[in-house]
Amino acid sequence: LLIFLCRHGAKHLWDRLLWVADVAVLMNRDGNMDWSKVIRLADESGTRRILATGFSVAGMTFWETGPSMTCLRGMADTPMDLAERCRERLLAGNGKQAGLYKEQMLFLRMHDTGMERMKRVFLGLFRPTISDLRAFRLPVCMSFLYWLIRPFRLAFRVLSLSRIGY
Numbered sequence: 556l557l558i559f560l561c562r563h564g565a566k567h568l569w570d571r572l573l574w575v576a577d578v579a580v581l582m583n584r585d586g587n588m589d590w591s592k593v594i595r596l597a598d599e600s601g602t603r604r605i606l607a608t609g610f611s612v613a614g615m616t617f618w619e620t621g622p623s624m625t626c627l628r629g630m631a632d633t634p635m636d637l638a639e640r641c642r643e644r645l646l647a648g649n650g651k652q653a654g655l656y657k658e659q660m661l662f663l664r665m666h667d668t669g670m671e672r673m674k675r676v677f678l679g680l681f682r683p684t685i686s687d688l689r690a691f692r693l694p695v696c697m698s699f700l701y702w703l704i705r706p707f708r709l710a711f712r713v714l715s716l717s718r719i720g721y
Contacts, residue, residue: 556581557578557581557582557593557606557609558593558596558597558600558602558605558606560574560577560578560581560609561578561602561605561606561608561609561610562602562605564578564609564612565605565608565609565662565665566662568641568644568658568661568662569608569609569612569641569642569644569645570644570645571645572616572645575609575612575613575616575617575645576613576617578609578610578612578613579613579614579616579617579618582610582613582614593606594606601666601667601668601671602667603667604637604664604665604666604667605665605666605667607638608637608638608641608665611635611637611638612638612641612642612645615638615639615642616642616645616646637661637664637665640661641661659679662675663675663676680705680706680709681702681705681706682702682705683701683702683704683705684705686708687701687704687705687708688701690708691704
């Protein structure tokens with residue numbers, strides 16, 4: 556559950572205090588948590604930096620020392636600058652004002668490997684979203700075309716946003 560919550564928070568760049576609080580509660584709730592197992596599972600799923608960022612955001616938001624610092628032992632590659640930027644966005648309440656490029660770069664930096672980052676870029680560019688599916692109603696036998704339509708819709712959106720100064 557902790558890894559899932561950290562992945563979800565990272566996906567949205569920790570822009571809701573509720574998500575940070577959920578992680579903080581889980582970190583603080585069970586004194587018998589097997590942190591080495593949590594870190595091992597994060598390593599196996601390629602989410603160690605995401606987990607470390609989540610721990611750090613929760614720790615910086617709710618404690619100066621304490622549970623989060625214990626959890627982070629053995630995670631020497633904790634990206635504190637990522638956690639600080641996410642926390643600043645959270646406290647400033649200006650989640651979407653940083654700009655699309657900066658947000659995507661922040662999200663990509665939370666991933667452990669270059670391969671995982673490339674996978675995220677590919678999926679972001681090509682995987683159809685619900686809005687893509689709603690915009691074009693295609694028969695099931697032609698659903699593969701959604702993967703081709705997505706980049707064009709995304710390019711149109713980016714160009715539209717750049718015109719209005721986002």
